[in-house]
Amino acid sequence: MSAETSSKRQKREDYKKSLNKVDQNASLPKKKFYRQRAHANPFSDHFLTYPKSPSDMDWATHYPAFAVVNRGLENADYESHDLGNTSSTTTITQPVEIADIGCGFGGLLFALAPKFPNTLLIGMEIRTSVTEYVIEKIRALRTQHLSSPLTTPHNYQNIACIRANTMKFLPNFFTKHQLSKIFLCFPDPHFKQRKHKARIVSYTLNSEYAYVLRPGGIVYTITDVEDLRGWMVEHFEKHPSFRQVGEEEVEEDECVKVMRTETEEGKKVERNGGKKFVACFRRVEDPPWP
Structure with a gap:
C-alpha cells in the first residue's frame, strides 16, 4: 500500500469519526470520502448479513x-x-413498498421521499462505502428536520438504505407481492458476453422480481447503453409475468421524470450530452391454476 493511499484512507476514517460528534449530527456527508469503484462482483461473498x-x-x-x-x-x-x-x-x-435496487448515492431515494410521504422506500446497494454515505445522509436530513421542522420540506423518515446483494438474496427481504415499485437505474452493463450472467436483468432474476412485486406493480429501468436497454426489454417481454408499459403512460409517470434527472449517473449522462433509455414493465396477474 502506497503512502498516498494510506493517507487518503486515514483522512476518510478521521472524517467518518467526526460525523459521530454531537455538533456534527446535522452535517451532510461529503461524497468525496465515500467514493468506491463502480463495479462489484455479485457472485462474491462480500461478507453480507441478511x-x-x-x-x-x-x-x-x-x-x-x-x-x-x-x-x-x-x-x-x-x-x-x-x-x-x-x-x-x-x-x-406498514411494509416497505418501493425498492431502489443498486441505489448508488441515493439520489432517487431522496427525490422520491417527499413524493411518497406515506410509503416506505428502501435503497439496496452492494458497495460498502456508498451504502454508508446514504445512511449518513438520511441520518443528517432527519436530524435537520427535527431541529428546524418548519424550514425542512420533508422529514425523510420514510426512506432507508441497506447493504445487500439482491441478485442472491432478494426474496429473503420481501414477502410475495409486497412491493409496488422496483427501480433498476443505470445498472452495470457488463459489456463482455461472458459477463452477461452478472446483469441485473435476466429471465431467472425476473422471476424473483415477479415474486416480490404485486400484480399491477411496475419495474422501472433506465440506462445510457442502448444495447442494454434492448437486453432488458427482450428478457422482460419473454417473461410471462410482465408486459411492457406503453410509451404514453411512461412519459406521464412522475416516477420516470424523477428517475431521469435525480440519480448521480443520470446527472453525469446529462452533463456529457448522452442519451437515456427508459423502459417500464408491469406485473400482470398470475393465471388461475388449472
Missing part, C-alpha cells in the same frame, strides 16, 4: 418513526400480578 426469511428482517431499526412495540405476556400469573415473564417485539406499522 435475514433467513422476510419475517426475520428487522425493519424497525431502519424506520424508527414507523416502529411500534408489541408487548406480550408469557406464562404470567395474573392472579398474583406476576408480570415478570413479559416479552416485547418491535415492528413497523
